[in-house]
Amino acid sequence: MTGRGRLFVYRLLFGFVLLAAWEAASGRLIDPFWVSRPSDIFKYLWGVFADGSIFGHLAITLYETFVGFFIGATSGIALGFFLARKEVLAQVLDPYIVAFNGIPRIALAPLFIIWFGIGPNSKVILVVTVVFFLTFFNTYAGVKGVDVELKNILRVMGASERQILFKVTIPATVPWIATGLKISLPYAIVSAVVGEFIAASKGLGYLINYNTSLFSTTGALGGILILALVVVLCNEIISRAEAYLLRWRPRENGRKSNELY
């Protein structure tokens, strides 16, 4: 079996052991009222998927996450490139950007609900404020860090500033942007759910909150399990996109531990 295949089996096994321990403990060590049990949760999940009632919630949370992620990422990347080329403006704005980023988003969430209503818009905005800063800081650092020698080499060859932007600055910044996107995706999902907790009529966050208020730990944990799966799936997709875009980079884990450098 290949390394990847074996890894996958080990991962499945680990998850299975966790669930088995949970199942065994529930009803014997702990009252299932508090922690439910995996078999009940899967029964619940089976039910909501079979009758289709989950899809509306799932769709709304994914919508909030991805629309917010897209707007936040594109504006963060654009501002990162822009400010990296405007030294003075960047220095003027620096304390404000740091201050805005320092605000805990949970403090903003109720305000956004007041401003933008209890529908998906307020959650989209919340996601934007998280993703924007993470991608902005990474893009800015990336553009600033581009090797001046590489740019000079192209200048000597007669390249225009526009050609240097497309042939050096942007490709050199891709790894930084990819890192920004990768770390902000889980935060995007969390922000959408947090927004739904504050006030919403639909979405996975709303569903979890609703089940909790009914003391249905089965429903709450079921919703959490779906969220966890969505995060893992999104992370896998973005990791693969990253591996493809950065195929020119030496693989760090390609070295063997018994080699010296």
Next chain:
Amino acid sequence: MPPLLSLNQVCREFQVRGRQVVAVDTLDLAVEEGEFVTVVGPSGCGKSTLLNLVVGLLPPSAGRIVYRGRAVEGINTAIGYVTQKDNLLPWRTLVENVEIALEIRGAAKNERRRRAGDLIGQVGLSGFEDHYPHELSGGMRQRANIIRTLIYDPELILMDEPFGPLDAQTRIVLQDQLLKLWRASRKTILFITHDLVEAITLADRVVVMTSRPGRVKHIAAVPIPRPRDVYQIHMSSEFREVYNKLWNELRPEVAPA
């Protein structure tokens, strides 16, 4: 006819921690068209600064740099520059790196590929076209660095210790390849090195620089006929004669009394 390139009383100073450091001091040098000139000097004598001045990445603090009879301001794109570090773009494959200057000039893709392929073959890198720089050895990367400059045919090529970080065997092979490429193209080359043997092997004239501040100390012609055999040349008596003469000039600069 005026020389292709001449430096007249060129100075360059830097501010290092508030102190004025003179890197190049009243330097005079002329390079004729088609000539292969090497510059030797102790490390830190301003050799790299000299090349940055010639290409126009740095403006001189004083003096004039004249190219084809005209003073040059800003980057001179008639000049090609092979840097000490290979500076290949890590996200481009070998062939994409080699052809980038043609891409900048808007050449058609199949024309680019053809000329890049020719040069890649000439330096023995066929089969590695689609490799990324990190998958190539130091010697291979440095060959790519040289041919990506040759591909767009600049009139004058500056080389800053291009073989510096390579092992002795690879250096000799690359010196041989460089001389062959030079003979075929009859370019003008200004080549910097700290290795006196390399300087004499390659050059029509060798320029010895003083230690900081960098100034021209001595210029010697190398009367060894071409084509030269880089593997044997250092055993000839003419070579020893030039070597001894230049070493006497260079020694006081390298080893402070």
